């Protein structure tokens with residue numbers, strides 16, 4: 001009998017859900033930039049600066065983790081997170097005035113896994129999810145992967161235009177199942193949701209019986225004092241508010257360590273869901289972060305980041321003034337923290353067409369349309385100021401202007 005020839009062409013039959021799975025222009029930029037053989041100044045990925053990664057401390061802490069835990073540092077760990085990290089984090093949150101019950105804490109593989117877990121539990125196919133516009137590409141990609149539909153709400157200097165929300169919802173006809181917000185130094189616009197709007201947003205969530213997904217990677221990276229109280233705190237710790245955080249921006253993104261704060265029954269479900277994903281978060285990374293906190297290094301480190309990123313933001317703004325000040329219709333935001341500036345080009349500009357030219361000139365950014373499910377913001381772009389040093393920031397903005405002139 002002849003064996004079946006398994007080499008013939010085969011067209012995979014994906015799930016219906018797979019059709020909604022989108023990649024991320026932001027994440028893809030990392031591979032794209034790694035492939036470049038010429039000098040490119042990266043304003044694209046929202047990464048800490050290379051000198052902001054505490055590698056020297058890691059060397060010592062890594063040895064300490066190995067010494068204390070041996071092979072266990074590379075074993076499986078509890079899904080809810082390593083005991084050492086959980087207790088270090090709970091103490092550190094309590095010092096910040098945020099008391100969290102242990103059963104409300106879940107350690108995750110970065111903020112992205114937090115977003116995924118929340119959407120997995122709370123977004124069904126066809127559900128309406130409110131989000132800022134522009135917003136974090138990977139957040140809306142996660143919503144789409146669970147077949148949720150995003151309702152885009154414009155953003156101004158005070159964050160999401162919450163007062164416009166009821167009318168937008170009425171026009172859609174569905175009641176939102178979830179509100180996805182990045183309240184502090186929003187990615188990509190850099191804006192912060194004002195206190196009155198936070199209060200109003202919670203009222204609307206109550207009215208609609210919606211879950212609030214508070215995606216908050218940047219809270220600690222403030223330049224002018226802390227942002228307003230978190231939605232979770234303002235809600236009086238209401239079950240409907242789920243906060244997703246990460247150490248990616250304050251310690252190191254490659255460690256892939258973040259956390260969720262939610263009510264215990266939700267955390268329980270998330271633990272079950274995480275067991276079907278990755279079993280546990282990287283144990284070595286968790287123990288490293290725990291040591292970093294326990295030895296009091298995190299606070300001083302974050303303070304350094306605040307100073308450095310504030311200076312870099314100013315450097316980028318003054319470079320924009322110098323190289324784009326003469327272009328009518330160009331403006332940029334003034335974030336009070338975080339990593340990003342939002343640059344608006346003259347109406348009719350096309351930042352997607354600008355991108356390859358800028359890459360040729362040796363500078364990378366993320367085109368504005370990546371931050372809208374409807375493809376808005378073609379005439380805007382996101383600039384990350386945290387990664388290059390100040391000299392490279394100035395040179396990057398100069399190159400951007402050269403590219404801009406080539407496309408106009």
Ligand SMILES: Cc1ncc(COP(=O)(O)O)c(C=O)c1O
Pocket residue numbers: 046109110111112113136182187215216217246247248253256257258
């Ligand atoms: C708003 C927002 N949420 C979540 C994340 C994802 O964080 P992580 O890299 O820890 O998965 C990011 C990273 O850029 C972000 O900007």
